Amino acid sequence: MSGTATVPDSGAPAPAGKQPTAPPPRANRGFPWTELATTVAAFVLAFLVGALLMIFSDPKILSQPQYFGYLATQKVVSAYGALIDGSVGSWQAITESTAQAAPLICGGLGVGLAFRAGLFNIGGQGQAIWGAILAAYVGFSWHLPPVVQLVVAVIAGVLGGAVWGGLVGWLKARTGAHEVIVTIMLNYVAAGLLGYLLTTSAFQRPGRTDPISPVVDWNATFPRLAGSQLHLGFVLALLAAVAVWWILDRSTIGFTIKAVGANPNAAATAGMSVARTTIIAMTLAGALAGLAGVQAALGPTTGGTPVPLSNGIVGTIGFDAITVALLGRSRPLGTVLAGLLFGALHAGGLAMQSIAQTPLTLTTVLQALIVMFVAAPMLVTKLLPFLRGRRVGTGVPSSSGGLA
Amino acid sequence: MTTQPDQTAEPQPAPGLRLRGMTKRFGSLVANDAIDLDIEPGRIHCLLGENGAGKSTLMNVLYGLLQPDEGEITVDGEPVRIGSPKQAMAAGIGMVHQHFMLVDVFTVAENLVLGREGGALLDMRRARRTVRELSDRYGFAVDPDAVIEDLPVGVQQRVEILKALANDARFLIFDEPTAVLTPQETDELIAVIKSLRDEGRAIVFITHKLREVRELADTITVIRRGKVVGTAEPGESEAKLAELMVGRSVNLTVAKAAPATEGDPRLVVRGLSVTGPTGVPVVRDVDLDVHGGEIVCIAGVQGNGQTELAEALLGTVPVSAGGVELDGTPITRLTPRQRIDLGLGFVPEDRQRDGFVGSFSVAENLVLNHVTEPPYASGIGLRVDRIRAEALDRVAEFDIRTQSVDTPVSALSGGNQQKVVLAREMSRPLAVMIANQPTRGVDVGAIEFLHARLVAERDRGTAVVIVSTELDEVIALADRIVVMCGGRIVGIVPANTSREVLGLMMAGVSADEAMRTAATTTEDVNEVIT
Numbered sequence: 001m002s003g004t005a006t007v008p009d010s011g012a013p014a015p016a017g018k019q020p021t022a023p024p025p026r027a028n029r030g031f032p033w034t035e036l037a038t039t040v041a042a043f044v045l046a047f048l049v050g051a052l053l054m055i056f057s058d059p060k061i062l063s064q065p066q067y068f069g070y071l072a073t074q075k076v077v078s079a080y081g082a083l084i085d086g087s088v089g090s091w092q093a094i095t096e097s098t099a100q101a102a103p104l105i106c107g108g109l110g111v112g113l114a115f116r117a118g119l120f121n122i123g124g125q126g127q128a129i130w131g132a133i134l135a136a137y138v139g140f141s142w143h144l145p146p147v148v149q150l151v152v153a154v155i156a157g158v159l160g161g162a163v164w165g166g167l168v169g170w171l172k173a174r175t176g177a178h179e180v181i182v183t184i185m186l187n188y189v190a191a192g193l194l195g196y197l198l199t200t201s202a203f204q205r206p207g208r209t210d211p212i213s214p215v216v217d218w219n220a221t222f223p224r225l226a227g228s229q230l231h232l233g234f235v236l237a238l239l240a241a242v243a244v245w246w247i248l249d250r251s252t253i254g255f256t257i258k259a260v261g262a263n264p265n266a267a268a269t270a271g272m273s274v275a276r277t278t279i280i281a282m283t284l285a286g287a288l289a290g291l292a293g294v295q296a297a298l299g300p301t302t303g304g305t306p307v308p309l310s311n312g313i314v315g316t317i318g319f320d321a322i323t324v325a326l327l328g329r330s331r332p333l334g335t336v337l338a339g340l341l342f343g344a345l346h347a348g349g350l351a352m353q354s355i356a357q358t359p360l361t362l363t364t365v366l367q368a369l370i371v372m373f374v375a376a377p378m379l380v381t382k383l384l385p386f387l388r389g390r391r392v393g394t395g396v397p398s399s400s401g402g403l404a
Numbered sequence: 405m406t407t408q409p410d411q412t413a414e415p416q417p418a419p420g421l422r423l424r425g426m427t428k429r430f431g432s433l434v435a436n437d438a439i440d441l442d443i444e445p446g447r448i449h450c451l452l453g454e455n456g457a458g459k460s461t462l463m464n465v466l467y468g469l470l471q472p473d474e475g476e477i478t479v480d481g482e483p484v485r486i487g488s489p490k491q492a493m494a495a496g497i498g499m500v501h502q503h504f505m506l507v508d509v510f511t512v513a514e515n516l517v518l519g520r521e522g523g524a525l526l527d528m529r530r531a532r533r534t535v536r537e538l539s540d541r542y543g544f545a546v547d548p549d550a551v552i553e554d555l556p557v558g559v560q561q562r563v564e565i566l567k568a569l570a571n572d573a574r575f576l577i578f579d580e581p582t583a584v585l586t587p588q589e590t591d592e593l594i595a596v597i598k599s600l601r602d603e604g605r606a607i608v609f610i611t612h613k614l615r616e617v618r619e620l621a622d623t624i625t626v627i628r629r630g631k632v633v634g635t636a637e638p639g640e641s642e643a644k645l646a647e648l649m650v651g652r653s654v655n656l657t658v659a660k661a662a663p664a665t666e667g668d669p670r671l672v673v674r675g676l677s678v679t680g681p682t683g684v685p686v687v688r689d690v691d692l693d694v695h696g697g698e699i700v701c702i703a704g705v706q707g708n709g710q711t712e713l714a715e716a717l718l719g720t721v722p723v724s725a726g727g728v729e730l731d732g733t734p735i736t737r738l739t740p741r742q743r744i745d746l747g748l749g750f751v752p753e754d755r756q757r758d759g760f761v762g763s764f765s766v767a768e769n770l771v772l773n774h775v776t777e778p779p780y781a782s783g784i785g786l787r788v789d790r791i792r793a794e795a796l797d798r799v800a801e802f803d804i805r806t807q808s809v810d811t812p813v814s815a816l817s818g819g820n821q822q823k824v825v826l827a828r829e830m831s832r833p834l835a836v837m838i839a840n841q842p843t844r845g846v847d848v849g850a851i852e853f854l855h856a857r858l859v860a861e862r863d864r865g866t867a868v869v870i871v872s873t874e875l876d877e878v879i880a881l882a883d884r885i886v887v888m889c890g891g892r893i894v895g896i897v898p899a900n901t902s903r904e905v906l907g908l909m910m911a912g913v914s915a916d917e918a919m920r921t922a923a924t925t926t927e928d929v930n931e932v933i934t
Contacts (some may be wrong), residue, residue, distance in 0.1 A: 271740040
């Protein structure tokens, strides 16, 4: 073939002598409308189920069947009204949502990046705990000048998470130990070590007998916009998302990570080191989860100071991060949106609890339902058949679809 | 187990399966365009076409795995709707898939009752009896209690056939059944299919191998780009069939000049041994020299150490003894990355598994093993523009048929996927090229092209090693032939060695003895014929 002919375009007539086979399916890499539609639908369904739960778990409504319609409507409207109010109803509420979202975004990025390398990182929790421990330690004991102390604290926390995650990658690469088992176990180790450290004189607040640390210095606290909860941590989370996007889509490291994740055999045959890539991916994932822990340790509460280090410092960030990564489909932008959504749900949930006397745990149920419906798109299209037309309309056969 | 000997039945509704105007679209792609097909009892209907021509789509429609957009299916004149494999089975249609639909950890009998449990109790005794009866009738020698994963591929395929026969399928579809078989197994399968035909079943045989078509077909329908482009007589020449299939005349022989083997060998293998994962030696004490400018083909029945040898040369499989030199540099202790950097090109046997990342685009796969080098990377940053530009060149040069360079490779046909792999390896200066089954599952038109490229690589001065189980390919390409059996080199023979001798050597007979045996048997045969 001496042809310097241009690539046959899908619609262009084939150059003489060439008989292009019919264009292959699935080149459509445009905006994922279908995914968006399913996600929105999953939302609506989750809120419907949530409403039913609220109504049928309230003895007051059930004991007065004659006012059922009125009471049920009132209940749902007041609860969801409070939820919306508390999450996006005011500038204050919106910034509270971003504050809640910041650690979720960081953790979700960590889980998602590991996913892309074919690794299921259940260890976000342990990695975040190390991030919190080291950031807080620098924050309450080093007393460095302004800016410097904050930078050092952030770096220390990120490094802590990176080491804890990298350890998993190293164990897997050297010994073949499965990352799921190792990360789960290391979660216990990290939680246990945190508990132990809080009983030592280096960490325990002088004069206290319960496991709690001194308050983090003002110099190590994320600065926030006056009168709001929008703090530097949220900016760092967005920057982390951009960095992860660049690594995954514009760097050789990400290229290798994705190749190893999608087909380790082909990656090895192409000369990539699967072991090295595993260690790198887990180190990066740990660093991101560590940043989530840093957020927990240095992010200001409404009172202005961060929560001091305690056993529950990171809450369930590491596990919520898995949910966020799932909803965000392990893509940086998706993870940011999912993190914001869950942050808003969390912030709104607090308002719902205090105003509408609906337990905060309902938001947890909502989160779980949303992810469940997203993970089961077949279920959504079954429940909402009008979406099915859209799906077929995109002409995307399933990956197993039989095109010889 | 009744057969349908009613060929002589009343003429009104002709027996058989008829497809009229079958159309199947995937988005803008028309995979099947108004296809008519008659499948008649007691005949073998060969469906011939390149990869991606729409053969398998048509059969998946017929078997209820896909729903047609237009068209009608009739069985014995009665219109039927086939919405699922279950309905296909009820209509008497059975399918032997290219990739077997068997549960590996179940026994033969258990696989037989799968999907036909009917009620809470499994009638395993009956299933075993059915396996034995059918197996005896067709000479299958299948043990009902054998676990599938312990069986050789050829026997697994018989289990698939048994499954269809247990359903009393009148119409049997074989989707590229010989792709996974050795030459001997292929011969046995052909005999089985003929006996099924002779008892009145209708056979659809999908393939792109011309030799098989000529051996089997009663009727030939050729499909190209989703359309029936013609029918052919069984006696038609291979060249004519290839032309129909590809749409232009195809050169089935490889034109190449005499090899130019001067100077020192570029690849030197000494005493190389590889131990398999179970501790058994799979490559034993292999010595091999390959010069620049020659093609050495490694022939042998699959699973005789060729693949392990190739992977040991790349370095993805550890070597237990011996050494390898590339242009005088010992490479035994180097990583695959370092060997690739020294100019080692590698085409893996299983392209799906080792050759490319299916979810990656054509452009990304074209730089898969040199993406970290300039000009594709600067520092750790990717030069996306350079990668795309390179891909556009390669796609044009290798005539890779793809919608764009951003299309995922998994969406391409097998032949084009293989072109992506070869284009990647040949887009940089090579010292040694190791190609394992470079044309497996690739259609005739693409084979012609890939062979020409491999010869061009040889003429550029590269030492080319080709591992192939296809004797046709070995004979067409080789300057020298190395025959392997049981992990050892049985002998190294010139390219003009006869098929008989190569066949005997592949069974482990030494070169001298094979030539003597072949000489005498040929005489015997000649006597019988005359």
